[in-house]
Every structure is written in structure tokens, then in C-alpha cells.
Amino acid sequence: MAEAQLYAKVSNRQRDRSTSALLEPLLARGFPAHIAQKALVATGQKTIEDAVKWLHSHCNDPSLDDPIPQEYALYLCPTGRLHSRLQDFWKESKRQCGRNRAHEVFPHVTLCDFFPCEDQKVELLYDILKRVGDSFSQSFPPSISLTLHASPSYLGFFIDDSQANLLKEFAVAFSSEASALADCHVKYSLKQFHLTLAHRFYPHHQKTLEQLAKCINPGEPCQWVAALYSRDMRFVHYQRLRALFQYKPQNIDELMINAGDLIYVDPTQQSEVSEGWVIGTSHRTGCRGFLPENYTEKAHESDTWVKHREYVFDTSSRSFTKAEKEPSIKLNGEAHNLSMSRSVTNVLPLQKAARRRGVLVMRHGERVDQVFGKSWLQQCLTADGKYYRADLNFPSSLPRQKDSVKQFECDPPLSSCGIFQSRLIGEALLDQEVTISYVYSSPALRCVQTAQHVLQGLKLNQKVRIRVEPGLFEWTKWEASRAIPQFMTVAELVEASYDIDTSYRGIFPLSSLVPSESYEDYVSRSSAVIKQITMACPSKGRGVILIVGHGSSLAPLARALAGLPSRDRGDFAQVVRKIPSLGMCFCEEQKEENKWQMVNPPVKTLTHGANAAFNWRSTILED
Secondary structure, three states: OHHHHHHHOOOOOOOOOOOOOOHHHHHHOOOOHHHHHHHHHHOOOOOHHHHHHHHHHOOOOOOOOOOOOEEEEEEEEEEEHHHHHHHHHHHHHHHHHOOOHHHHOOOOEEEEEEEEEOHHHHHHHHHHHHHHHHHHOOOOOOOOOEEEEEEOOEEEEEEOHHHHHHHHHHHHHHHHHHHHHOOOOOOEOOOOOEEEEEEOOOHHHHHHHHHHHOOOOOOOOEEEEEEEEEEEHHHOOOEEEEEOOOEOOOOOOEOOEOOOOEEEEOHHHOOOOOOOEEEEEEOOOOOEEEEEHHHEEEOOHHHHOEEEEEEEOOOOOOOOOHHHHOOEEEEOOEEEEHHHHHHHHHHHHHHHHHOOOEEEEEEOOOEHHHHHOOOHHHHOEOOOOOEOOOOOOOOOOOOOOOOOHHHHHOOOOEOHHHHHHHHHHHHHHHHOOOOEEEEEEOOOHHHHHHHHHHHHHOOOOOOOOEEEOHHHOOOHHHOOOOOOOOOOOHHHHHHOOOOEOOOOOOOOOHHHOOOOOOHHHHHHHHHHHHHHHHHHOOOOOOOEEEEEEOOOOHHHHHHHHOOOOOOOHHHHHHHHOOOOOOOEEEEEEEOOOOEEEEEOOOOOOOOOOOOOOOOHHHHHHOO
16 A cells, blocks of 8 residues: 555656756666666766666666655755764764664754655756755855754754744745746745754653753854755665675575665564564665674664755855854864863763763573574483583583483573683673673573673683572563473582572572563563662672673663663564674663663674584585
8 A cells, every 4th residue: 555655656647858968878878768867866866887886786676667756855954063063962972872863864954854756857956956045145144043952852953033034935945946847745844943963862861961962062163055865765664774794695585785785674574574584675776685683783764865966055254153263272282172172071071970880781692402493402412311512512511410411401501602602702891891890690501601601701700700690580481391490509500610609699589480470570570680789789889780681681671770661562572582692781870860871882792694504425425
């Protein structure tokens, strides 16, 4: 239905067949006119080379012949020092408070909302932008006065009324001419003109965001430009991912991606996809298929937009802003504006305040049954029940248990790769000079082993001991056996040479774990245990509390600590399946508010590809 509506927007009447200087060489190379037009529009009508490269990349694009046009918007964008300060705010607000809706698009003031325009009429928009810009160039204000406005869900600069009225006249003139000459239905923005700094953030981040925003001097030198951008209207409501690595398809339904590729992903189509995979459409090639999710990261909405033309309002000869008149000083041999120096001074206390206690919540490393399946133990037991290493990714040995070795079926250990992963994360934490003061672990063997090897990588083994906390065990409803596993006891773990704190008494006794607990009970248990852990650890110094749990641990623990509402039960499984081995999140204590907030972890997570079993005889020797 949605696709039919998109096609309905396209006019079926005879189109103007006039050609541009860029279009004629493409027609001479044999490209059909409508496809050549599409290539030019998709690349911003800049060079023939860009268009030809796009056409070659999209040679297998199933939508290449589709007559769906692009959507266009007209923005007023700052450049110069003000733009740099806004980008600094973007970066710092994301670091301290996480992503919000404003991070999806660059700093801008919306003049005209998105509207469709047929490919062969886009050049008319360029002419209109220049003509209207010329008519307003002399009356455009030398500087634009910006006033900071804050509310529990919005933070931004509003433009003073007298200047906003002039900008509105400019937007009305552009929309009127575009509607008449390019046959577009263009609407100028009816909202009060504003430049958004943060939008749809959590209310408890408001104070931090306001303090950061007050460090921006809106009087910084700035040259404003009216810029025309386009986007693919088919993917307006899709998520964007950026490929971190190249992936070569192993099956016909998989997508070829290169590092840096942007992928459109429809969230409504992911529920039936296998764990660790997503289905998406490549922005570079237009092809669709499956790709490994851990090869990607989130991208911004505007990353897939195309900039077409801009009109620069040059007012430098008519005035100097206040910031330009302020004296400069030299710091470390470089000139700095005094107003910006005061801004930097204001930022420093915020950054120092954030460098206090931290809580690092981490999923365990690769477990052996994750690689070899639930029947892994049967693959490495002799006829008399003794363990042997059937593959190098099996652990070299299993810890000694008083009961049968079959207990490990419900409480599997790490694989050899899982041990390596854990130690590597510990080494990375050591490189970043992260001070781990306390370690808590779920009673699951894979979690205890992860904590042990992270400590070894940190060179803290036998210096910091592991507190085994039953309350950190995963949501019991997900236990395949429908029973609580029989974990190794503290005495057995100590005998197996794990660095266990034998004096620690759990917040939740093991007997309190019940099979198939409700989601609400699990969230309540997680909230209680994280609060008790942080209360039990002294707040002096800047030590980090390491918590090793499960994929289901990260969201309930971190969100409860940060004072955020729990995830809906309906999408909880979808969230958990996206968390890889050693996936982690980090919370920092905000001392002045006695609160915690989620920020970037001190180290990156570990990404790697699959490595299938190899039989040299059947592959190399036999025909």
C-alpha cells in the first residue's frame, strides 16, 4: 500500500524532455534518459564521473526503473566558528548524555519542509534558489540573534522576531516560485524559526545539556547559507546503519557491503530474521539482502542525504559581530577568543564531575555451546565419560565438579575464543588505565570465567577478587531446562583456581531464583541488585565496578541505575539478540546530582567473523 502511494505521487503526464549539459554526455553513452536523470539527481548533479560511478554501482538495483522522485528540503545552515561550536556541542552532548533526536541531522534552521520534485525539474530549483537569494542578499541581516530556550524535551536557539520575519519572506518566495515553475507542492515552515540543539532526551539530562549549551556563544562569527538537500522518500522511516567492515556474501540472499557503506533497515521486517543478522538495502548499490549486524554501527539520518546547491549570504563587508571585536589571547602559542576561553572553562567542571565512580556492565565471552550447539558435551566425551578436546575451540579442560560432568550441559564454560576475548578486553582496559576496584559476577560458569580472564588481562588476578552474586543470573524464563542450573559452588571455584571472594554473601541467595520468573520480577530483581551493589561499594575515588552478566543483564541493570524506565517486554528479546559476546555499557556517577548516566564505554567491543570447521581430507584430498 505504501509503495502504491509513492507511485501515485508521480505524474503520468508528458514530461519536459529538455536536457542539461551533464545529461547529454550520459545519453551519448547509451544510458536511458530517465535512468541518467536519476543518477544525476542521486549525486547532486555535480559531475558526469559521479553519475557514471552511481550507475555502475546500481547496475543490479531492482528499483532502477522506478519513477519515484527524490524529496527536497531547504535549510538555513551556519558555517564558520559558530558551526564548529555547535559541532563541539553535538559531540560532547552525545558523549555525556547519549544520542537524542537532534543528532540525526546537522545544525540547521528549517525554511521549507521536504517536498517531492520530478528529476528533470530539479535544475529549476537551483535557478530559483539563486534568483531568490540574489533578491534578498542585500536585506539579509549581518548577524542573526539567537536566544536559548529549554524545556524538559527540547533545547535550542530561537531567532528573534524581526529577523525571523525576513527569513519567512525568503522561504515564502522560494516556495511560491518552486510551486509555480517546478510544479512542486512546496510548504514553507510554519513553526517559529529555530535551531535545535537537543530533542527527545531524558528529562534528567536537561541540566547537563543546558550547561553545555550555555558554553556556546551565539554571537560567534558566522556566515549563513541556504542549502538544498534531497533524500530517498522510500526510506524515510527506516533506520540507517554504517558498515564497519567488508562482508562478502556466503549465500545468494546475503548483501555485499564495503566498509563505510550505508544500509537502510526497516525495523518492522527484523522480527523473523535469524539472531545476529539484519535485512537491509544498500544505499550505494540499491541491492537488498541479509548482513551480519555486528559488522555495522548506527548512522545518522542525514548521512544518506545529498547536498545539491547552496546560496551563501555574504554579509562580511557590512558588519562585524561582537565576537570578532573581542580581543584574543594566546594559549600554548595559539590565538583564542576570550569568549570561547570562558566557554571552555565552563565545560571543564562538567567533564571532571563525570570522571567519578563508574559501573561497567558486560556480557560474558563466547560460550562453548554457542559454537558447537547444545549437544557440545557429547562431542567431547569418551565412551567411559572422560572429557577430551575434540576441537581447538573447546576448552583445554573442564573444572572439577563433585557431581557429574554432565552438569556443564546446563552451565557451559567459555570456548577457547571466549577466553581469548575476555583477556583481550582486560588488556584494552589496562591500556586505557581503567581502575577496576570491584568485580561482581553471575554464578554461571561462563560469567565467572569471563571475569577471571578480564582480571588477568588487567594484571589484577589475585589482587581483586570476584564476588559471585546469584541476583545477576539471567532471566530464568529463558533457561532451556526450565530449571535453575546447578552451578559450581564457591568452594569448587576456589579449588579450580578462580579468584573468588569467599567472604562475600550474596544480595540474593541462590535459593531465591525461581524457574520461569515473570519479566516484571526479573526487572525488579535487576534493579534491586544494581542499587545494592553500588551502595555496598565505597564512593571515594574514581574506581570502576565491573559486573559480568548475560545478554539480558545490560538493559535492566544499566537503565535501572540511570533512572530510565525498563524496556517493554515485547521488544526485550529483540534488544538482547543484538548484544554480542563481551558487549558492554558504562554508567558514570554524577556526584553533584547523586545520579548515574550512561556514557560511552572506556573501550571498544570486539568484532570478528565466523570460522567454520575444516576437513582437509574431504576438501583437499578427495575428488
